[in-house]
Amino acid sequence: MHVRAVAAATTVFMGAVLLLPTSAAHAAPDTDGPLVVAHRGASAYAPENTLAAVDKADEMGFSWVENDVQRTKDGRLVIVHDASLARTTDVEELYPDRAPWNVADFTAAEIARLDAGSWFGSDYAGARVPTLEQYMRRVSRNHQKLVLEIKNPRLYPGIEQQTLKVLGNEGWLSPSRLRKLVIQSFSADTVRRIHELRPAVKTGFLGTPDIADLPEYATFSDQINSSYTTISESYVATIHALDGPHGKPLEILAWTVNDADNAREVAGYGVDGIITNKPDVVSEATRS
Ligand code: G3P
Ligand code: CA
Numbered sequence: 001m002h003v004r005a006v007a008a009a010t011t012v013f014m015g016a017v018l019l020l021p022t023s024a025a026h027a028a029p030d031t032d033g034p035l036v037v038a039h040r041g042a043s044a045y046a047p048e049n050t051l052a053a054v055d056k057a058d059e060m061g062f063s064w065v066e067n068d069v070q071r072t073k074d075g076r077l078v079i080v081h082d083a084s085l086a087r088t089t090d091v092e093e094l095y096p097d098r099a100p101w102n103v104a105d106f107t108a109a110e111i112a113r114l115d116a117g118s119w120f121g122s123d124y125a126g127a128r129v130p131t132l133e134q135y136m137r138r139v140s141r142n143h144q145k146l147v148l149e150i151k152n153p154r155l156y157p158g159i160e161q162q163t164l165k166v167l168g169n170e171g172w173l174s175p176s177r178l179r180k181l182v183i184q185s186f187s188a189d190t191v192r193r194i195h196e197l198r199p200a201v202k203t204g205f206l207g208t209p210d211i212a213d214l215p216e217y218a219t220f221s222d223q224i225n226s227s228y229t230t231i232s233e234s235y236v237a238t239i240h241a242l243d244g245p246h247g248k249p250l251e252i253l254a255w256t257v258n259d260a261d262n263a264r265e266v267a268g269y270g271v272d273g274i275i276t277n278k279p280d281v282v283s284e285a286t287r288s
Pocket of ligand 2: 066
């Protein structure tokens with residue numbers, strides 16, 4: 001099939017997926033443009049990587065969310081973006097002598113005491129850093145779909161297997177749930193490891209590999225998810241011309257696009273999805 005036809009068919013398919021209701025109360029407003037993924041939850045409107053942020057995406061009608069997973073000192077997986085807890089919690093107040101306040105230096109019980117919402121706004125005071133289990137249960141409750149990023153994997157040996165274990169325990173490796181899951185990372189080794197451990201899981205590599213290297217990435221990654229500032233129409237077409245590890249055309253999600261002009265531009269390139277802090281803005285700009 002011609003590359004443009006493949007891209008169009010992919011977009012139509014993604015649109016069809018988004019026509020499905022996300023929950024009894026909310027229907028997805030984005031039906032015919034690229035897939036819209038709420039980055040760290042709807043993080044322009046609620047504190048990133050909290051349950052409130054995935055609820056906000058749900059309330060706005062967006063079923064796909066992206067979040068980041070890391071590991072505590074005592075081996076629990078938690079949803080947080082930075083290696084340090086300082087930016088998005090009150091950890092410096094509660095534990096003033098524990099600089100640089102790295103996730104890996106705190107137990108899950110210590111992290112559970114942190115306020116991960118007040119930095120964003122008083123409406124969110126008391127929001128917590130969720131464990132991966134808590135987070136998966138909320139995404140399940142909301143009937144949402146997930147791009148889960150394994151963040152800083154070099155800090156957490158074995159996090160790939162551990163993440164898959166939790167996902168399995170929470171029922172997210174069943175055939176029906178696998179259609180709602182992508183695991184991505186900036187680490188090619190981590191993406192390859194996920195593919196080797198659980199070949200049925202859809203994977204994404206975060207970055208913009210050289211075109212010559214794309215066929216190798218396509219052996220273990222279903223998506224190449226690139227900064228929107230690094231891609232072009234021809235790069236997108238090159239990606240779509242390759243088949244990924246599941247025999248389907250390689251996909252590309254562009255991040256992090258938070259304004260209408262850039263959303264329209266990358267949508268015009270034919271990207272399969274856009275990862276954004278402002279899913280409403282991107283949805284409105286890209287619906288045809
Ligand atoms: O999903 C893309 C994006 O999350 C990658 O960058 O730093 O926001 O995790 P970052
Ligand atoms: Ca991320």
